[in-house]
Amino acid sequence: MDIATQTPETHTFIDHVMATIRARIAARSLLPGDRLPSIRGGARQFGVSNSTMVEAYDRLVADGTISSRRGSGFFVSGHTAPLSIAQIGPKLDRAIDPFWVSRQSLDARPEMLKPGCGWLPPDWMPTAAIRRALRNISRSKDTILTDYAPPLGLMALRQLLSRRMAGYGIEAGPDQIVLTDSGTQAIDLLCRFLIKPGDTVLIDDPCYFNFQALLRAHRANIIGVPFTPIGPDVDAFARLAAIHNPRLYITNSGLHNPTGTSLSPMVAHRILKTVEENDLIVIEDDIFADFETSPSPRYAALGGFDRIIHIGSFSKTLSASVRCGYIATRPDWIDGIADLKIATGFSGANLSAELVLSVLKDGTYRRHMENLHARLSRAMDVTQTRLKSLGITPVITPDAGIFLWCRLPDGIDAAIVARNALVDGVVLAPGNVFSISQSANNLMRFNVAQCADDHVFDILARAMQT
Amino acid sequence: MDIATQTPETHTFIDHVMATIRARIAARSLLPGDRLPSIRGGARQFGVSNSTMVEAYDRLVADGTISSRRGSGFFVSGHTAPLSIAQIGPKLDRAIDPFWVSRQSLDARPEMLKPGCGWLPPDWMPTAAIRRALRNISRSKDTILTDYAPPLGLMALRQLLSRRMAGYGIEAGPDQIVLTDSGTQAIDLLCRFLIKPGDTVLIDDPCYFNFQALLRAHRANIIGVPFTPIGPDVDAFARLAAIHNPRLYITNSGLHNPTGTSLSPMVAHRILKTVEENDLIVIEDDIFADFETSPSPRYAALGGFDRIIHIGSFSKTLSASVRCGYIATRPDWIDGIADLKIATGFSGANLSAELVLSVLKDGTYRRHMENLHARLSRAMDVTQTRLKSLGITPVITPDAGIFLWCRLPDGIDAAIVARNALVDGVVLAPGNVFSISQSANNLMRFNVAQCADDHVFDILARAMQT
CATH class of the missing domain: 3.40.640.10 (Type I PLP-dependent aspartate aminotransferase-like (Major domain))
Known part of the structure; x- marks a missing residue:
């Protein structure tokens, strides 16, 4: 099948078939040596035409993902690819997958602000x-x-x-x-x-x-x-x-x-x-x-x-x-x-x-924790007030701790805000990184101990506008 | 089938069938809800009589390992038992399995001698x-x-x-x-x-x-x-x-x-x-x-x-x-x-x-390592001489390092020596803990840095005699 004769839809179908087979290999539901469905069987399974299936298999053979054995069909090549946990389960948007906040927070340069991270600044310890x-x-x-x-x-x-x-x-x-x-x-x-x-x-x-x-x-x-x-x-x-x-x-x-x-x-x-x-x-x-x-x-x-x-x-x-x-x-x-x-x-x-x-x-650890409770309680109040002034409201007001789980103004997508803020050196924690159902796109977690710097709110305000 | 009518051989067969099924469940090649072979199929598979198979299944049902569903056969019960790595793979003699030396060495009381452990005494560090x-x-x-x-x-x-x-x-x-x-x-x-x-x-x-x-x-x-x-x-x-x-x-x-x-x-x-x-x-x-x-x-x-x-x-x-x-x-x-x-x-x-x-x-780390090389080389010489006086000979003489891999006198089983020595407070490393083929029963690893105490050799000599 000549590439030039394919419609844009055909391209998408071929990509879809290839991506699905690759993901199954990455997740190891298809193992090296496993036989793939026949052209006809694969086409039925994916709901595509036989020629789309042929083209997808041909390209996977070309890049070494699968191999064809004359007369006996198509097989997964060589050894399993190393495990990519980001590819197990449903396909994720890397920008808001469960690794996003960990990698961004752990990799943050010292000058970055991290209201999205899950721990206290060093001078609170x-x-x-x-x-x-x-x-x-x-x-x-x-x-x-x-x-x-x-x-x-x-x-x-x-x-x-x-x-x-x-x-x-x-x-x-x-x-x-x-x-x-x-x-x-x-x-x-x-x-x-x-x-x-x-x-x-x-x-x-x-x-x-x-x-x-x-x-x-x-x-x-x-x-x-x-x-x-x-x-x-x-x-x-x-x-x-x-x-x-x-x-x-x-x-x-x-x-x-x-x-x-x-x-x-x-x-x-x-x-x-x-x-x-x-x-x-x-x-x-x-x-x-x-x-x-x-x-x-x-x-x-x-x-x-x-x-x-x-x-x-x-x-x-x-x-x-x-x-x-x-x-x-x-x-x-x-x-x-x-x-x-x-x-x-x-x-x-x-x-x-x-x-x-x-x-x-x-003996000073207990006193340190008592001071910390008071300091966190003040930070909780201040952060709530400042967030409210931006139209960001807590879903509940916690008794204690470091987190505020907040709703953004209507229609604002937390993932987009987080991506924008990162450009300005602020690591945020968009709701969907916490949500297996991906139903928290309007929510965001704030660490009140990491919100002392005014820039957090300035950059947050700007990130919500763009 | 009444227990009293069983021959000793039948007992062994029943135990074998039960142990094999339990091991498969532990190793998770049989999963909760999996159907077990029929009585007849199981008997054929294990090479035992139908009545032995019935008795083995009855006992596994009695202790909750499997359950029977009327008319549809036998199934693995409930949830998988927690993983026991000691039970994965061939059944091991706990006294000489791969965990033996780790557990004994890590758990050793301070007064114990550890020529079988894999590290240096604190004052060599x-x-x-x-x-x-x-x-x-x-x-x-x-x-x-x-x-x-x-x-x-x-x-x-x-x-x-x-x-x-x-x-x-x-x-x-x-x-x-x-x-x-x-x-x-x-x-x-x-x-x-x-x-x-x-x-x-x-x-x-x-x-x-x-x-x-x-x-x-x-x-x-x-x-x-x-x-x-x-x-x-x-x-x-x-x-x-x-x-x-x-x-x-x-x-x-x-x-x-x-x-x-x-x-x-x-x-x-x-x-x-x-x-x-x-x-x-x-x-x-x-x-x-x-x-x-x-x-x-x-x-x-x-x-x-x-x-x-x-x-x-x-x-x-x-x-x-x-x-x-x-x-x-x-x-x-x-x-x-x-x-x-x-x-x-x-x-x-x-x-x-x-x-x-x-x-x-x-700067002192490099000097420390140079001194350590000299000290280990001396300990290697002294330990070889003392072991040879007990009829224990190195398989090779290493250029450096802390280990001597040695052959015990003919007919002496390293696992028995290790078990005897442990009673006297000495942790040894019998050859078979290192050998997947279990072909090192006459061999033993000695850590020359842990052999400075005369008691090591006294107890070793005694452990080889009993």
Whole structure:
């Protein structure tokens, strides 16, 4: 078929067929050596003409994606292409996919403003306590400086975490706790332990964007549960659990990311009931716990560890440069999780654990957090006022924390605003990076601690106009 | 069928059928909801009688592993059990499985002796430089203390690594380097990027035991290549590559673990030829590089980055408590690897990277390594002499490094010796934990830096007698 004789529509059809086959190879639903449908079968399947199918296959043969074997058809070539998580699942607009905010925030040059990022500026962190901890550790025993950590991680820190959790009504002994390098690594280890490709996992819609990225890496089937100002929509949760037979539900209980809401006790109870009836496991990601001023219910406190796994980290309130997270779970799962941790990372970072322990024991950490609560509360007020003056209104007013989940003026697309602002050196967090259903295009998450600079609002105003 | 009427053989058959079905569920080749073979089909498949099959299914129904649906057969129950990597692949004797040495070494009480572990005692490590680095960092900028690392990791360390690799003839710019939390995490990320469950991976036989554990976690099909005193057996490598169509080969080029051998240039060249002809990728794990006194060839230096990925870490020569490793690879793979790193761990440990950079730049590190070479060379001589007096002889005498791969006296089983010695507080490394073919039962790896204490040899002598 000669290119010149093709209509523009034919071109689109050929591209569509080629892109679909490439995406299936990238997502590994088509593997090297797999036979592709015949011309006639492929044409029927794609709803295109035989000649479009011939042309698509010819081009894929030409670029080496597939090969033809005389008399026996078309086959996927050589080895699988390396995994591209951005290509697993529905095709994404890279500008607003789940990686957008992470890459932009982590890659940001020092002079950039980051109201879209998920952490505090350095001068809001307990740096004096960290400096003291570093000096203390510089005088500690040789083993602390050079040795591997034990499989579950530093015992003294696990004991301290056990006591901290008890303050939330969560009863986990030190032997039920495994230290990890971060909250994300904690969820990753648990996904390795609990799910296999194709398993269904429930997440909140909206939720922390990296849950989506992580679950894509595990090739999970992701289902979003609508999130309300008092927690997940309980009826939708029950319906989706019954229909999809999910294995896992991943959520934040205290200070939900991105909405800033806290779970109501009644919602928590009803969700737990559905969890038990449907043989589900819940990963409760509690990394914002220390920002709370009045504690909200925890699933692990209500339901125990039979079906609830509690995880946390110190990246938000202590340091993101010192990596340390943890998993609290039922005793009979600890050994399997530790085996996986050793196989895939050999050992945790003992020095990081010692640092975190040293800071948490430092009397000034508690005072630092109290000051932080007050400072965040002021920033929350100021940021709300300034955003309202631009016609940007919070969907709810959180009790505490760092996030404001806001609605933009009618008709304004958050993704476009974010792209415009980036040109001016401001990283924003457009709603759809948090939304599996892509239903948050008019919403945006603001980190009130990163909104102190006037330029944020000037550039935001300009970005909404263009 | 009444239990009392069963012969001992029948019991064994029932157990075998049950164990096989359980192992398939654990390894997820049978999934929840999957239909099991009919009684008759199962009996044929297992080569047992119908009544044995009925009894095996009845017992699996009784303990909830499977369920029967009237008129339609037997099905795998509920959700998949959590992943047990120890149960993937052939059934292992836990006492000598790939996790044995890791768990024993990492869990060892301080008073235990560890000639079987893979690292140096704390007083052999550059602790003075680490203490200086900690004090330096305690005075550094707030951002270093609290911020996330950029996606690829600290630029200044990547620049230094680029220059270090150039010293081995490996040309990787800083933008071709991704920092990780360890050498193990580097390989884990690469397995996520490059292989899928069921892909075949070649490893050396013997090789570092955690390669096996890691590949089990990825559900790879693992094939061992016999290892000779000058590198992998090139003919076996070519034959296995042709038969099994592997995707990856994971190896150490300089100072192979556990044998201590160095790759010969001719072997390296012939392996690379096979690699190119068979569309293979090589992960070259170079974590023992700094122990070399005269450098051996590197695959990445000979073959470039088209098919070779070079990884390293600082756990062995600098600190295992400060976790830091790296991947050097082709530029077009960096983005996909960084996406996976963010999705599964969000960020690397910037503080660890700053610490490693600070120590590597410290003028005393090079002097420390020179002293270490001399000290290890003496320990190698002394340990060989003492082992020989017990009838334990090195298979080869390495040029450098920390390992001696030794043959025990005829008829002595290393696994039994290791189990006996553990009772007396000594962790040994029996040969078969390194051998996928389980053909090293008369061999044992000794870490010469952990053999300074006389008790090691006393207990070893006793453990060989009982």
